[in-house]
Amino acid sequence: MVAGVEVTGEGLSCRRGDRLLFTDLSLNARPGTLTAIVGPNGSGKTSLLRMIAGLLKPEAGTLTLSTGGVADEEPATLLCYLGHHDALKAQMTARENLEFAARWQGAVRDPDEALARLGMTRQADLPVGYFSAGQRRRTAFARCWMVGRPVWLLDEPTSALDSAGRAAVIDLIGAHVADGGTVIAATHETLIAGAAELRVA
Amino acid sequence: MVAGVEVTGEGLSCRRGDRLLFTDLSLNARPGTLTAIVGPNGSGKTSLLRMIAGLLKPEAGTLTLSTGGVADEEPATLLCYLGHHDALKAQMTARENLEFAARWQGAVRDPDEALARLGMTRQADLPVGYFSAGQRRRTAFARCWMVGRPVWLLDEPTSALDSAGRAAVIDLIGAHVADGGTVIAATHETLIAGAAELRVA
Amino acid sequence: MLRFANPKKFLDLSGALLPWLWLGAIGLMGWGLYAALFATPADYQQGDSVRIMYIHVPSAWMASFIYGFMFIASVVGLVWKHPLADTAAKEAAPIGACFTAACLITGSLWGKPTWGTYWIWDARLTSVLVLFFLYLGYMGVWAAIEDRAKAARAAAILCVVGVINIPIIRFSVEWWDTLHQGPSVVRFENGKLAPSIDPSMLWPLLAVAVGCTLLFFALLFVRMRTDIARRRIRTLMTMKAAA
Amino acid sequence: MSAFLALVRRDLLLSFRIGGGPFLGLAFFLTVTAMLPLGVGAKLNLLGEAAAGFLWVAAALASLLSLDRLFQADAEDGSLDQLALGALPLEFAVLAKAIAHWLTTGLPLTLAAPVLALMLNMPEAGYATLTLSLLIGSPVFSLAGAIGAALTAGLRRGGLLLSLLVLPLFVPVVVFGAGAVSAAINGFEPGAAFLFLGAVSLFSLVLGPVAGAAALRIHLS
Amino acid sequence: MSAFLALVRRDLLLSFRIGGGPFLGLAFFLTVTAMLPLGVGAKLNLLGEAAAGFLWVAAALASLLSLDRLFQADAEDGSLDQLALGALPLEFAVLAKAIAHWLTTGLPLTLAAPVLALMLNMPEAGYATLTLSLLIGSPVFSLAGAIGAALTAGLRRGGLLLSLLVLPLFVPVVVFGAGAVSAAINGFEPGAAFLFLGAVSLFSLVLGPVAGAAALRIHLS
């Protein structure tokens, strides 16, 4: 059981350049739920996720991560973020990439187990530069699972994945949610039936 | 009506590192058809596409592009390739990117029209570095359509696209096929019902 | 040339030649060095340090010669896609690097008594150093690319491009005024090649030089045979793994 | 601490695998020392007097020209986001990356300095001072340089801005560093110059990470 | 032709937007010339004699240190594939990119050379020769350098290899270039050196694109 963290946003608005992507957006993601951010291309899904991760300042509004009703001081250490970019170093092997992440962000699970869960055992010692698009994505998701923080922010987690990879990812998301985790995912497809939908535009 | 180009491969095999990805693969893509390359992650779909594009040498086997039964001398100028990477320069605007491609590869259509077809008119003068994942993908596909060569090699053309973008892409693929073009696409989803399937592993 | 294309023929031929190569190399170098160290007189200016010449000059010649050999092998490999030529170029490089290093080391040891310094940035010295780097770079390309065919092509391109350094080494003494000796073993005189050092020094020098050449081919053949054997083992292992 | 060292290690590993790590730095300095006398003409005594100056300028240049990639690769592939979400504040990430940068540019030069000085015919009295001054002073190039690199990561005109920003920080270090060596050669005490270099180095040890992290945060959002 | 020019233009545009184009090159050379006298200690006459050598070495280094990115950015973002599928053979792509590289490194130096020479107190007799020799010789750094850049694009230890590979090609140019200027200063005719520089330049104009494209093709597959 992971610590239940609730993500609350109120009156959020986001500006990129001179354009307001969205205004007065509210969100509430409780522990044990999956929230899907939906909207057309360029509507601000990625921007919203980055905002929650603390990587982008909201133009207006407030964002809090709270455990048991108490707002957290260091939100950055409560969450993991899987962006469009896989954030893997092409010159390092999959295992080396994960081992570094385990050191830098801390980890609750073993890198090898994480890779195995996504069917990447055979490629663990290959430099990521040789990977196919799907293998890369699997490795990036494996990192997220390995780090195992309560809040997962996922930007199109299943892109480039084949059906087996997609099933594995959806499985692990489901398990995390069942375990009391909070998952917020931006996606163009249905990940888990019954996910709450948050429309950005 | 574009010149009908037939793509034929016989006994192809592909080696990456010391692994054989596939052996003795044959393919035949006739003008006016869409061939979908399917297979799990890392099975060699991208590699096959690059091989057809002439970017990767087959370990064994032959590949020919022929117009009206006559093998072509310069296959590189008959095809366009949309890879996993969008091949867009972040510091240039969408229009500048397309204008360069039009000069370098030649083009049968107008950059602005191509951007318009994919709903990117409003972003045409924004540097690609600011684009969302879907906007980038749209721009890359727009380049392919603008260049307008007979053979299209598409690697997951609809990845990161919303439903409108996907519809636009499938539409343009359909039109090209109807027009006598040859489309070979690697993908994890059904693009057009009735596409021939080529399984790589 | 192409008759020796397949490794089998090469293995047979090199196997038959190797004993003679070793014999010739050891014999010539043995006699040459003996004559150089004990039988020839010391130089009236340089004293005994002149004896370094019998190593220095042949290794300087070998450094260029082996590069030239690699150049030809690379061209053959590029044009005729001949795997044996690639192997030859690849295996020659470390030997060439060793001769170059020997030339640099003996040269700077010789420099101390004659010029009063181990090293100066003179054009010939620098261009030999650069040749040494070129060998290292060539070996580096082979080491950096895992795919053998790709590595062979890349290294061959590098070798072909780098060959311009050879005339530069040869003529650097004439183009730039330097401390280093001009060609003084053989010279063109009245349109004829004429030796310009005493025969008692010339013969041992030539013997060592020819001996070094034979030594090079002996080492090269051994290395190539090892490489061929190593690759065979690899193929067998992968076949076994696949089965 | 283990997180911090892990990042230093990662950057070193990457620099090894991409460029050959400290050996690239060494090759660069060897190149400089090989080309200089040839270009200048082997007027040995002339070279020797100026050697310390050359080496210091070369160190500054090598840092300057490799700094622009310090954060850029991480920014492009999304790693910067992950660095910002680590267990340590971003300041430590900047410090770790600057240290790794120094280990592959400043340190190899420092260690090779006596050999290079020998090759450039520098008077022997200056060897120790040269090495010591480089050891104390060259971290500034990586630490203060990190501020510029962070400010310009992903910005348009990054490279140009970078030179303009870090140059004023580099020049005094070069002047005092080379000054210390020529003082030692001429028989003076280089003490004051060492004090200055040490002070600047300590100052940039604090300022670099703090200002660098602040600059990166702007860029992230 | 229009395709060729389009690629030159694109690379220039990118270099402008990323690094300030030729101005980055200028800033670099100004930095060097500003630092050198400070580092060497203002022994002006000593500087003046060696000025041509410094400028030539600086030109070689500036090219060397920017060459490793020549094809790498294109290889990483997939643009290299598109370049290979153009209407022109890959040779022209290499040539166009080398030209753009020269326009942002070699050319600004050539144009600024008289000013820099003045700053370094070079005897006036050498100005014209310096400028002309740079104009003729500096393209080699970009053209021959492109071979090294293509050979090492995407390789492990690429950076280190690159320096090893291009150094042998650069050294003779530096020597002859600097030699020409010092000949002119001392009242000799620099004609032979010009001939050599011109020959090498023409040679690399052909060899660079051909060998560079061959090397790129290896990496593509």
Ligand code: HEM
């Ligand atoms: C590290 C220092 C040195 C290097 C790299 C070097 C390099 C070379 C090279 C490359 C050659 C062959 C030239 C050719 O093929 O035409 C050569 C030949 C020769 N070197 Fe050196 N050398 C060095 C030091 C010296 C010294 C100190 C001496 C004695 C004063 C010396 C005397 C000679 C002589 C007599 C020859 C034969 C010249 C000829 O007939 O071609 N070298 N050296």
Ligand SMILES: Nc1ncnc2c1ncn2[C@@H]1O[C@H](COP(=O)(O)OP(=O)(O)OP(=O)(O)O)[C@@H](O)[C@H]1O
């Ligand atoms: N400096 C800028 N000026 C103008 N617009 C900008 C700027 N930076 C970003 N944008 C715009 O902000 C939006 C970014 O949206 P974001 O990446 O959050 O979209 P998204 O919903 O994730 O889309 P996708 O489904 O394609 O991933 C885009 O429309 C982009 O054009």
Ligand SMILES: Nc1ncnc2c1ncn2[C@@H]1O[C@H](COP(=O)(O)OP(=O)(O)OP(=O)(O)O)[C@@H](O)[C@H]1O
């Ligand atoms: N040097 C190498 N050594 C070993 N394996 C390699 C090497 N380079 C590539 N590979 C392997 O080759 C395969 C590349 O496959 P490719 O990119 O064609 O897959 P794909 O079918 O397009 O997959 P995806 O659906 O994920 O895009 C991967 O399994 C990868 O691990």
Ligand SMILES: [Mg+2]
């Ligand atoms: Mg997005």
Ligand SMILES: [Mg+2]
């Ligand atoms: Mg793929």
